[in-house]
Amino acid sequence: MEILPYVLLGVFILALGVRLVVQIVMHRGAEYATLEDRLRFGKVLNCVCVEADIMRRILSRDDARFIEGMGAPQVRKLFYSERKKLALRWVLRTQKQVSYLLKTHLMLAGHTSKPTHNFDFDLSAKYLVFKFISSVVLAIIWLVGPFKASIMITYIINSAEYFSSIFRLRHFDVQDSQLASRRSVQ
Amino acid sequence: MAGNFLWWVCIILEATLLVRGFSSGLAKKYRLFYAYIIIILTSEVIRLLFYLFAQDRYRSVYWYTELATVVASYAVIIEIWHQGLRHYPVLSKRITLLLWIIFAITVSYASCSLVASQFVLLLRVAADLGRDLRFVEGALLLIMLWFFGRHRIPLGRNLGGISIGAAIWIGANVINMAFLSLPGQNFSKFLRGLLPIIYFIALVIWCQSLWMPVPASASRFASEPEENLALVTSKTRGIVNGISYRFLKALKQ
Numbered sequence: 001m002e003i004l005p006y007v008l009l010g011v012f013i014l015a016l017g018v019r020l021v022v023q024i025v026m027h028r029g030a031e032y033a034t035l036e037d038r039l040r041f042g043k044v045l046n047c048v049c050v051e052a053d054i055m056r057r058i059l060s061r062d063d064a065r066f067i068e069g070m071g072a073p074q075v076r077k078l079f080y081s082e083r084k085k086l087a088l089r090w091v092l093r094t095q096k097q098v099s100y101l102l103k104t105h106l107m108l109a110g111h112t113s114k115p116t117h118n119f120d121f122d123l124s125a126k127y128l129v130f131k132f133i134s135s136v137v138l139a140i141i142w143l144v145g146p147f148k149a150s151i152m153i154t155y156i157i158n159s160a161e162y163f164s165s166i167f168r169l170r171h172f173d174v175q176d177s178q179l180a181s182r183r184s185v186q
Numbered sequence: 187m188a189g190n191f192l193w194w195v196c197i198i199l200e201a202t203l204l205v206r207g208f209s210s211g212l213a214k215k216y217r218l219f220y221a222y223i224i225i226i227l228t229s230e231v232i233r234l235l236f237y238l239f240a241q242d243r244y245r246s247v248y249w250y251t252e253l254a255t256v257v258a259s260y261a262v263i264i265e266i267w268h269q270g271l272r273h274y275p276v277l278s279k280r281i282t283l284l285l286w287i288i289f290a291i292t293v294s295y296a297s298c299s300l301v302a303s304q305f306v307l308l309l310r311v312a313a314d315l316g317r318d319l320r321f322v323e324g325a326l327l328l329i330m331l332w333f334f335g336r337h338r339i340p341l342g343r344n345l346g347g348i349s350i351g352a353a354i355w356i357g358a359n360v361i362n363m364a365f366l367s368l369p370g371q372n373f374s375k376f377l378r379g380l381l382p383i384i385y386f387i388a389l390v391i392w393c394q395s396l397w398m399p400v401p402a403s404a405s406r407f408a409s410e411p412e413e414n415l416a417l418v419t420s421k422t423r424g425i426v427n428g429i430s431y432r433f434l435k436a437l438k439q
Contacts, residue, residue: 010361016331017353
């Protein structure tokens, strides 16, 4: 048992060495960020910000209050059902977008002139927390609807905006001249 | 017989690596790595001479040369970190400083053991320091490989080859060192037998990746806009020539 940590250390080194071989030989630069990645990164960033803002308005309680007071039962049912579907789709989409942004954020780290002193550890930890809570939020929205889970929705919106602000800094740091187009990498 | 043959092959490969390194100019760029190869080659030759002519002193010579090569391989880890992070000078400086501090702590720890034994167990302390340094190196290499992989830092063919060779060699060494404490086991014997083959593989990787200088992908990326510009210029020139030709033809008609 005493030698187990050392054996594991050696095995992990060999495994990461093999991973490096795969990265260099198989991908031949495909793992590195390209100009297209940066452009798509910017587009997705804008999407996340705009969608978060729109969802804040769509899922606000004002519309629900109006429908509660004025609408017929069928209209109310339709309204809640549509908002629920919309909220579920949006949370799923935000999860995917943040995941993509984090991956590209780390890929672009190799092209930034400003090093990340804390190695993006805290960002990765926050992302894991976000992923866990957003999965819980999905279940809650599915069970009780978006209007009864407004605190959770607010958390997702705030998190999306927080991640966007962090990722935007990386987007600004990376220079286009440091990246090649995908055509030249392939 | 096969062991001796492998020993000679490794010496030839090390010499080839050095000759290619100095002729291609890579030795200037990766000074610490080539210094490591020189130390290994010198150690191998010294060991071979003692093995052939003074076998009674071979054991002590082995451990001292082993310590020298382990210290030199620590320098290779510093080299990989330094070269890998060459585009991030602030981070590179801090990590290099941290690596030297870790090295100083490890050596101080071993020196304390030496003082405690009143310089009697010099050979034992050298062996222990070699082992401790190897484990520290292993941990640093693990962090480095994880860090470079996670942040997709482009290493290029040369530095990538050095890193892969070091990972294979140090990884196998760490496992072997761990199993050295169980000398009676069959697996321990098997590993010790396997180690020269793994070193041979690492040398082949180093020779193959360091045969000629290859710029890291970052510099290739940087030249791309110029290439695009040249392409656009030639295309535009072709279009203008075509229009002029047609215009002149129309005028003649």
